Amino acid sequence: MDVQDIKNRFGIIGNSPLLNRAIDIARQVAPTDISVLITGESGSGKEVFSHIIHQLSARKHGAFIAVNCGAIPEGTIDSELFGHEKGSFTGAHEARKGYFEVVDGGTIFLDEVAELPLGTQARLLRVLETGEYIRVGSSKVQKTNVRVVAATNKDVFDAVREGKFREDLYYRLNTVPLKTPALRERKDDIHLLFRKFIADFTDKYRSPSVQLDAEAQHLLINYSWPGNVRQLKNIAEQIAVLEKNRNLNAQSMMNYIPNEVGHALPMRLDHGKKDDFSERDILYKVLFDMKKDMSELKKLVIDIIQNGDHAVAYAENKHVINQLYRDIELPQTVKDPHTLTIHQPVKEFETMEPIEEEEESLSLPEKESYLIKKALQKYKGKRKLAAEELGISERTLYRKIKDLGMN
Numbered sequence: 001m002d003v004q005d006i007k008n009r010f011g012i013i014g015n016s017p018l019l020n021r022a023i024d025i026a027r028q029v030a031p032t033d034i035s036v037l038i039t040g041e042s043g044s045g046k047e048v049f050s051h052i053i054h055q056l057s058a059r060k061h062g063a064f065i066a067v068n069c070g071a072i073p074e075g076t077i078d079s080e081l082f083g084h085e086k087g088s089f090t091g092a093h094e095a096r097k098g099y100f101e102v103v104d105g106g107t108i109f110l111d112e113v114a115e116l117p118l119g120t121q122a123r124l125l126r127v128l129e130t131g132e133y134i135r136v137g138s139s140k141v142q143k144t145n146v147r148v149v150a151a152t153n154k155d156v157f158d159a160v161r162e163g164k165f166r167e168d169l170y171y172r173l174n175t176v177p178l179k180t181p182a183l184r185e186r187k188d189d190i191h192l193l194f195r196k197f198i199a200d201f202t203d204k205y206r207s208p209s210v211q212l213d214a215e216a217q218h219l220l221i222n223y224s225w226p227g228n229v230r231q232l233k234n235i236a237e238q239i240a241v242l243e244k245n246r247n248l249n250a251q252s253m254m255n256y257i258p259n260e261v262g263h264a265l266p267m268r269l270d271h272g273k274k275d276d277f278s279e280r281d282i283l284y285k286v287l288f289d290m291k292k293d294m295s296e297l298k299k300l301v302i303d304i305i306q307n308g309d310h311a312v313a314y315a316e317n318k319h320v321i322n323q324l325y326r327d328i329e330l331p332q333t334v335k336d337p338h339t340l341t342i343h344q345p346v347k348e349f350e351t352m353e354p355i356e357e358e359e360e361s362l363s364l365p366e367k368e369s370y371l372i373k374k375a376l377q378k379y380k381g382k383r384k385l386a387a388e389e390l391g392i393s394e395r396t397l398y399r400k401i402k403d404l405g406m407n
Contacts, residue, residue, distance in 0.1 A: 002027075006056075010048060013193050014186055014192060026053050027052070030053045030056035035173050035176075037173045037175075038050065038149065039156070039177065039178070040181070041180075043227045046180050047109065047151070050149045067081070067108065067109065069113055077117065078120055078136050082123060083097045083101055084136035105146075107146070110124075111150075118164075118166065121169050125169045156174075191217055191220060194232060194236055198210045210240065212248050213248065216249050375390050383397055
């Protein structure tokens with residue numbers, strides 16, 4: 001069976017080289033019992049490839065089960081996968097077979113495998129290496145002959161480096177890597193898929209057919225589609241049901257495609273690793289806060305000079321001056337306006353000799369320490385609220401307090 005035959009059999013639409021390559025890998029690996037790790041963004045069709053691998057294998061007459069590892073609570077995942085004995089935990093009123101026992105001789109698809117707890121990962125590794133497992137609450141070793149196809153939309157290698165995924169399991173699962181391309185990497189396929197979905201939904205809901213003009217097609221093809229094929233299908237269904245104008249232009253399409261304004265700006269790709277960039281975040285925050293404080297101070301000093309009545313101005317703005325004094329070092333003449341000796345109009349004030357400013361320290365640890373102290377003062381020592389204000393995790397805040405030697 002060639003790639004086109006597989007597309008016809010499984011209803012796959014598109015001619016992208018990346019898509020064809022992924023199908024070809026699935027076709028070649030299917031007759032073997034090698035474990036496969038399918039990676040790709042959410043909605044890109046990873047489960048379809050698990051069905052291709054199963055149906056083209058010698059296990060096609062055996063059972064196939066798809067398990068969403070991220071949807072099963074951590075406390076019950078071992079029982080779901082490997083079974084349990086009666087009385088092994090509260091609520092275990094009778095013995096139960098797990099998926100690895102039920103699917104013996106078939107294929108199990110572990111979706112979102114990166115969500116598995118570390119203990120379950122160790123059990124899974126044993127199944128992959130020896131075909132053995134033990135039910136929860138039992139000491140009897142049982143055998144199973146199951147092929148494992150796993151999938152994830154996360155970077156598993158990053159999870160390995162962070163200690164959230166076992167390295168040995170990663171290499172055992174990743175014997176043959178298979179990546180499903182994102183929809184934005186298959187631009188030539190987007191309009192084909194949209195036409196197929198629209199035809200299906202207009203037939204299902206008995207509504208008139210939908211046509212797109214050139215501008216609407218351009219908008220459709222150049223949208224980033226973060227939800228991939230699943231998102232495109234949902235939008236096609238919305239149009240088939242809701243749209244009164246069956247000849248859509250770009251303006252009509254924009255009612256269904258989310259606005260991407262602002263999302264095209266340069267962004268750092270931290271993949272959830274907030275701690276790696278927290279120093280830069282803190283520095284930016286320090287600089288912005290200092291700029292705001294200095295602007296308020298300049299405005300206040302000019303107001304005091306122009307009004308002439310320093311005592312009144314001080315009384316009216318005492319809380320602002322005190323706050324600024326706590327935040328930044330001010331000259332003595334500003335700390336106490338009663339000692340000001342400026343009696344000249346603003347015109348002469350502008351001709352005064354410039355005050356020589358000290359060069360500001362640019363030490364990153366000092367800036368971090370300054371901002372952390374400020375946040376803790378603001379929230380009266382409540383570290384959780386201070387961490388939220390700083391835009392970092394509470395764990396990161398604890399670490400920085402320790403690293404900076406702060407009490």
